[in-house]
Amino acid sequence: MPNPNAIVSTRIDFDPPLDRPTAELLREGLWVVLEGGRRARLDASDARSSGFVQVLDELARRNAPVYLEIDPNSAAITRLLIPRVTRPMSMRPSDQGYELMLERSHARHALRRDNPDFATLEPLLRAALDSGQLLIITEDDAHNIIDIRAYTPGPDDAPLPPWPKPDSLPFERPWWKRLLDWIWRWPFWPWWWFRCVSKATAQQIFDAMSAKSCPPLTVPAPCIPFLYPDDGCWGRAHEMCRLMINMGRKPRKVWIQGSLHVATKNNPNCFVNWGWHVAPTLCVRQGWFWTQQMVIDPSLFATPVTQATWKGVQGDPSATLTPSDASIFYLWGNVTDPTYVETNKVLADYRLQLQNRAIQHGPPPYANCP
CATH class of the missing domain: 2.40.50.340 (OB fold (Dihydrolipoamide Acetyltransferase, E2P))
Structure with a gap:
């Protein structure tokens, strides 16, 4: 019970x-x-x-x-x-019980068999998985589910439409458009060298993004909650792209999908588990007439990094990378957010999660983490 x-x-x-x-x-x-x-x-x-x-x-x-x-x-x-109002999207057995992906979350969540309420919570999740019912799901800082309740929207609550599942194929343009895009973006064309930014400028842009990080105990809007790496990456990435576009730059995004495990000092457990992750990229000059897309991800690094380096710290060599235009808010289903209304909701949610964690555990980084 x-x-x-x-x-x-x-x-x-x-x-x-x-x-x-x-x-x-x-x-x-x-x-x-x-x-x-x-x-x-x-x-x-x-x-x-x-x-x-x-x-x-x-x-x-x-x-x-x-x-x-x-x-x-x-x-x-x-x-x-702070619970989530969400739906389970997938549920698969694990050594400890079940691993779940939830709507509007890129974290991997767990229902453990050692939870005293396991026998009660499991059927609630299975029923919601079949029916699409919204649930109020509460979990700890390791994203172990500890409580589930049915959610009944109030008369003034806007409906929460389901999202496409990340196990579906992401939107793809016709093959010939992708071929033309590859030819156009071939990194050795001279015009790209002149259009791309220098390494020094890329670091300046990275530093400008990192400077937007939230003070954990006050989290004033419009700061970006980089210090809460657990979840919300699609909101952080979209906001960074907006800021870069306002700086006159032309960012893109790179998405990774897999069984991701990332060491971090910004979670009291010293790690986070993700099912997918996304960050902006910028075209950066690397040498004479050679360019490369570099990842801008202050939740993981202190400098722009290659996509290979970005993938390498996320713990799954078999993970897949998918590039996209900066306008794509959520890859699966080709969801966009041109007005940034949804972006601001995501940022507000995870600012509050960061503040609540800092109140109870102290502000990150956590000294117990190597």
Whole structure:
């Protein structure tokens, strides 16, 4: 059965209202009112509580769900996680249980057999996989699923249409158009050498992108949450392309798909697992009349790198690379986002995930990681 000390709620109200400084409210006694009239206390002696207020307030503004674990004796909040409203896209057996891909996520998620609620959660996932039902899925920092609830949209909630599955073939133009494009982009044509940027300029562009990184505890928009590498790469890549285009550059993108495992100091577990990943590329001059597409990925590197180097750190030699135009927001189905509305939603979601992690684990990088 679900953890009796855990609450998942799409209702988040404060008692008293947040009409005074948070520190003052905490001293006097601040509560969160949740679905079913359940209440949770924000402990003034807990250094995390002021941060919890910020996260809870933002979730309330979005009508988004929250997962809270409560001390049964004091009713104080001991843990806050931000669930996903999503659908399972695939579910395959693993040594520990099941590995899942979820909609609007490039992370690999796990339902482990050692989860005490495994027997309850597995059929919920299987049923949603067949029906396409939306679920509220909560997981820990290693992306182990710990809680699943059915999701019922409110009357004012916009429908969340399904995405094409990443195991389907990405959109491809006719072969003759691809051939013409290959001929046009052949890296030894002299005109490309003059149109591409120098190595020094590529580093300057990389540094400009990296400078947009979010301060973990405040995450002010429009910063980019590079320090939350777990998920959201398609939003980061699209925003970087927008910024590069505004700088007068012509970026492209490269997508990788496989069983990806990446070491990082920006996750408390020191690694992330992905099913796919994407980053912008720029044409960079390498020598006289020779050019190369270099990857701009501040979530993994401190400098532009070759596509081979970028692939090499992601832990799957058999992974496949697919280039695309910068306008492609999501490769499978050829989804675009010309107004950047969806991009901004993705960035906002993972800014909040970064902030919530930093409140509870401290800001990255994590000293325990090699």
